[in-house]
Amino acid sequence: MTRTQQIEYFTEERSVEAVNSRMDQAADARLRTIMASLVSHLHAFAKDVELTTAEWGAAIDFLTRTGQMCDDKRQEFILLSDTLGFSMLVDAINHRRPSGATENTVLGPFHVEGAPIYPMGTNISLDGKGESCLFMGRVLDLDGKPVQGAKIDVWCDNADGYYDVQQPGIQPQWNNRGIFVTGKDGTYSFRGIRPVSYPIPDDGPVGQMLAALGRHPNRPAHMHFMVSAEGFETVITHTFVNDDEWLASDAVFGVKASLLARMEPGEKHDTKWKSNFDFILNRVG
Amino acid sequence: MTRTQQIEYFTEERSVEAVNSRMDQAADARLRTIMASLVSHLHAFAKDVELTTAEWGAAIDFLTRTGQMCDDKRQEFILLSDTLGFSMLVDAINHRRPSGATENTVLGPFHVEGAPIYPMGTNISLDGKGESCLFMGRVLDLDGKPVQGAKIDVWCDNADGYYDVQQPGIQPQWNNRGIFVTGKDGTYSFRGIRPVSYPIPDDGPVGQMLAALGRHPNRPAHMHFMVSAEGFETVITHTFVNDDEWLASDAVFGVKASLLARMEPGEKHDTKWKSNFDFILNRVG
Numbered sequence: 181m182t183r184t185q186q187i188e189y190f191t192e193e194r195s196v197e198a199v200n201s202r203m204d205q206a207a208d209a210r211l212r213t214i215m216a217s218l219v220s221h222l223h224a225f226a227k228d229v230e231l232t233t234a235e236w237g238a239a240i241d242f243l244t245r246t247g248q249m250c251d252d253k254r255q256e257f258i259l260l261s262d263t264l265g266f267s268m269l270v271d272a273i274n275h276r277r278p279s280g281a282t283e284n285t286v287l288g289p290f291h292v293e294g295a296p297i298y299p300m301g302t303n304i305s306l307d308g309k310g311e312s313c314l315f316m317g318r319v320l321d322l323d324g325k326p327v328q329g330a331k332i333d334v335w336c337d338n339a340d341g342y343y344d345v346q347q348p349g350i351q352p353q354w355n356n357r358g359i360f361v362t363g364k365d366g367t368y369s370f371r372g373i374r375p376v377s378y379p380i381p382d383d384g385p386v387g388q389m390l391a392a393l394g395r396h397p398n399r400p401a402h403m404h405f406m407v408s409a410e411g412f413e414t415v416i417t418h419t420f421v422n423d424d425e426w427l428a429s430d431a432v433f434g435v436k437a438s439l440l441a442r443m444e445p446g447e448k449h450d451t452k453w454k455s456n457f458d459f460i461l462n463r464v465g
Numbered sequence: 466m467t468r469t470q471q472i473e474y475f476t477e478e479r480s481v482e483a484v485n486s487r488m489d490q491a492a493d494a495r496l497r498t499i500m501a502s503l504v505s506h507l508h509a510f511a512k513d514v515e516l517t518t519a520e521w522g523a524a525i526d527f528l529t530r531t532g533q534m535c536d537d538k539r540q541e542f543i544l545l546s547d548t549l550g551f552s553m554l555v556d557a558i559n560h561r562r563p564s565g566a567t568e569n570t571v572l573g574p575f576h577v578e579g580a581p582i583y584p585m586g587t588n589i590s591l592d593g594k595g596e597s598c599l600f601m602g603r604v605l606d607l608d609g610k611p612v613q614g615a616k617i618d619v620w621c622d623n624a625d626g627y628y629d630v631q632q633p634g635i636q637p638q639w640n641n642r643g644i645f646v647t648g649k650d651g652t653y654s655f656r657g658i659r660p661v662s663y664p665i666p667d668d669g670p671v672g673q674m675l676a677a678l679g680r681h682p683n684r685p686a687h688m689h690f691m692v693s694a695e696g697f698e699t700v701i702t703h704t705f706v707n708d709d710e711w712l713a714s715d716a717v718f719g720v721k722a723s724l725l726a727r728m729e730p731g732e733k734h735d736t737k738w739k740s741n742f743d744f745i746l747n748r749v750g
Contacts, residue, residue: 187712187713187722189713189720189721189722190550190553190557190718190719190720190721191557191721192554192557192558192561195550195553195554195557195718196550198550198718199549199550199718202678202680202714203678203679203680204679205678205679205680206677206678206679207677207679208677211677211678212678213514214514214516214520215678217510217513217514218510218549219549219550221506221507221509221510221513222506222549222551223550223551223554224506225502225503225506226551226554226555226558227554227558228502228506229498229499229502230558231499231555231558232555232559233555233556233559235499236546236551236552236555240540240542240543240546243528243531243532243542244532244535244540244542245532246528246532247528247529247530247531247532247533247535247542248532248533248535250529250532250533255525255529257525257528257529257532258525261521261525264484264503264504264507265475265480265481265483265484265504265508266507266508266511266521267521268475268480269477269480269508269511269512270511270516270517270518270521271518272475272476272477272480273477273511273512273515273516274517274518276477392491392492392493392496393487393488393490393491393496393497393500394488394489394490394491394492395487395488395490427472428472428474429487433475433480433483433484434475435474435475436474436475436476437472437474
């Protein structure tokens, strides 16, 4: 049996090598790189904590229930990624920008393509709920010059903490959504409501995990922005109401210091609140 | 805003600290330890490979499909754990034994409680298929003394590569399963078939992953054994046919050098094959 005697079988000590030595035939070198790193880190995790068989079983059960919670409206694995800071990390790795450029944050599950394009100043709140707020500011390049033709796609929850797509038939379609395009001066403005904080869906495995970790499911109040313009890197981000109680403990780790937007009293006879925020785009190509 | 200025928000550099600093309120200290290690290794993985947003999306999709493949007969997450060597690693961590004691390997998904208890020598192959084989040997302690009253629970696939529970109505119930109890001399023997290799279920996400990695789904031929006796640590293991073509590349990394069992010609007028293997139990308590 000289053939089998030369084989290196699986051992605890060399578990990573045993698995990763099997990937030589992978057609895609990038897949091999990713899987080899994943195996290395997964095994290191099990060794670090000396994972018990019962704990392994609990993990299998948790992952299974997480997958089975998913349907066309609910993505529990993205929630898991979000609540472990993994989504924000991937976002950060993929959107490193020069100092001064507006930072990205997670897209979240509630963006919808094809929102109405409105003239500047339009009120996007269609359900009459909430405290009125004027959102305004400029889209600039890193030299401080106005960006013309920038498309500003915005969306937020209503005053009850739900997006329109979470309440079809209850909220008007396109409630608190709209697209605005800048002119020569790069300025933008639209009316809506002061955003309110809300919990991520916590009636599934991820909610159970958060509870077990002593974490709450809340996100601080924010307005979503996707700002794109020819020749510039698209920015997907939020602005956060700067005195929200959940800023320091956003369930999905989306808050960055540079994205806090001061909520100030609005002008007499107009909106109750006013939020001024400039977007600084990074030129590409 | 002195309050918010003191907050440490999420950054790529300190992503692990941002997440793990939120677990102080976990009721279970062990859960906190496990999750902190998991977050640390998961983030290190994303940073090592600079995971792209598209790759992250593919991973979310893969995990979702893996969960949705699971039902009461199919556990795709265990298959995933098995094929990444994770199940064998957890098994190894939890079953470290003194040198000389029979090593564990994975239980697998096909053990069934309550198999018939037979007298030594009984033939457990009930479907008349396959090449006959006598399994025999001794159950000993680490001093080489026979262990009386050891329960030997055995199971294997039939000659077509399927366990009885995979083919209800096609195979007889309890085909290739049985329990034997040792007497004073610690010996055991039963008749069955020479085990054949078979593929793990590869019509799901795990099969797709193996194909992308250039790996086959096959397990080398093996007989499952669970050997338990009062005062000894239970051994869950397989013996592997020592000249199987898949020994060096078992899809679930279950093979250990100490578990190879020589397949020899059987005695005239009895079985075609004979496989002799001693189980050495580790005393506990």
